[in-house]
Amino acid sequence: MTGDVAILRPRGGGEMLARRLVGFVRVLRDNGFPVGLRETIDGLRAARQAELGHRDGFRWALRCLLCASRTDWRRFDEIFDLYWRGHGKLQEARVSDQGSRKASAEDIDAGRPTGPVLGVDSGQGADAEGGEGRRGGASLAESLAAADLRHVNDPDELARIGDLTERFAARMKYRLTRRERRRRRGRRLDLREVIHRSIRFGGTPMQLAYRKRWPKPLRLVVILDASGSMNLYSTFFVRFIRGVLDNFRQAEAFVFHTRLIHISAAMRERDTEKALERMSLMAAGWAGGTRIGDCLAAFNRNYAASAITSRTAVMIVSDGYDTGSPEILGAEMARLKRRAKRIVWLNPMIAWRDYAPVAQGMAVALPHVDLFAPAHNLESLAALEPYLAKL
């Protein structure tokens, strides 16, 4: 902090103000605002010219300077008041319990820190082993790939499943891009290049140049059922989601049980400790009943506009056992279908002997689903690859 002030001081008077402002920016930073020295300097410039006698003028200036998102915008006033009005109450100026900007208060419906902690990779294991370990992993992968995910409990095996899934997700994306590129090659003339090349022929376009369309990455939205009936599979799919988020350029992930929760930000958290903390906060209600229809309604209402584009595939992972009303589920599925390019419904139960989609929820949802597939082991997930590649 002293360093910051030293930099600010030569730029003009008002050392007291500079010191206070540096402190304020620090409090904001602790609250997850993306602000740094540059903002402090700009803030000081703005403050000198804003009518300082007018406290609100100062507040307005800092607000549009230091906020970068709607969440910041909403929280700013409270933090401002705590800092500039309640002198010396710095420690209390941490508004809301969440430290990170990305997980806005709306994203995480404040939950009790109860419930099982999700299986997030603690960073050790396969990665560290290097080249030799990879070969060993491959043969093990084979045996694991066919195992029903229900029967996998050992933490080491779980970690390997995580790695394997990440590889699958990576492969899915890679193929997608390459195929697009090859197929679309040379559709349109690149006039700019044609003219360039024609100059040396005195203006006759002898050599043509084509444009290949830029390959567009597939967007994937995964909506995972984390209710009691899916409990056996949830840990696995959480890993799958992590793999998807890491490997697809544009992906979002949601979890639902009785409520819908946006977990992308928490899942992307690099710091395992923090991720665990954030996940456990959200996990209230984990492995309870299911209200698929209501949760999809929440998705359609709050997230669909931003998460879904015309080339988004929605992947719902659920067994379709719904305690809510099937009418709502049907209507919301229809709405989702209008927005998304494809809906893939993965149901771990399909592989069970004698399973037919009789769960009432499943029956009303099925007409809107493009692909209804099993997802009880890694092989079944890998079998999706060619389908997703065609999207």
Next chain:
Amino acid sequence: MTLDREEVLKRLGAVGYVAGPQLATAIVLMRQLSRPLLIEGEAGVGKTEVAKALAEVLETPLIRLQCYEGLDASAAVYEWDYQRQLLAIKIWESEDRTAEEKERHIFDEDFLLKRPLLKAISMEKPPVLLVDEIDRADEEFEAYLLEVLSDFQISIPELGTVTASAIPYVVLTSNGTRELSDALRRRCLYHYVDLPSEAKEMRIVTARLPGIENALVAQVVRFVQALRKEDLHKKPGVAETLDWAAALVGIGVKDLRTDPQALHESLMCLLKTQEDQAAVPIEVVERLAGKAG
């Protein structure tokens, strides 16, 4: 020209944009720090209008770049006029010039089609550059825009680098279709536009439709504010309120309570999906109109 907050507020009011002191502060800062202003808010709250009003206040042209998925440099920055280039090559064919001269000739600035970004930085007097719905453009374009917005220069391989003669006032709007990059957010000043309060919305309607009667304005605004509380998929924005008020004046409605049938039919100005229209039957219209009156 230095403008302080009060002056900006006054001038915005004069061009028919009802703004709060927060927005005026943002505009002052934007001029002072030469930083772009990012405006977010729900659809229909008048984000684009801010840029238009700003251009009027500053008495400078408005250059608009509408973003969409797949927007590329040839639509946003510049493009060569290929047809004319080809013609020029043909015409110069018989001339006795070297190939270099010919090349220099056809890559002259005359053959350059300036698209919004290039146009904005090559103007003498700083214009207002509105980058509308930046969230619809893809990330590559966003990254490019960020570069332009920090250096205010554009390089054209055949011509060299064009550096801004005057830094334009840049307004970006976003609907939240896609999360914007942190770098772009940090580069910009930020303003969030909420749906207006009842009093403010009345001021807006009066400012935009000067001929309208005050009693009707009050009814219309109260009706719309109540309608927003109903369970709708697309809540009507300020733009819809204005459309509807204008429509009511057009069909000669003086009081919302007199003709529920006509009122119900005119709701197409406010409710833009079939589901929402079905959700507000004539009984609800009557109830809301009764309360608004």
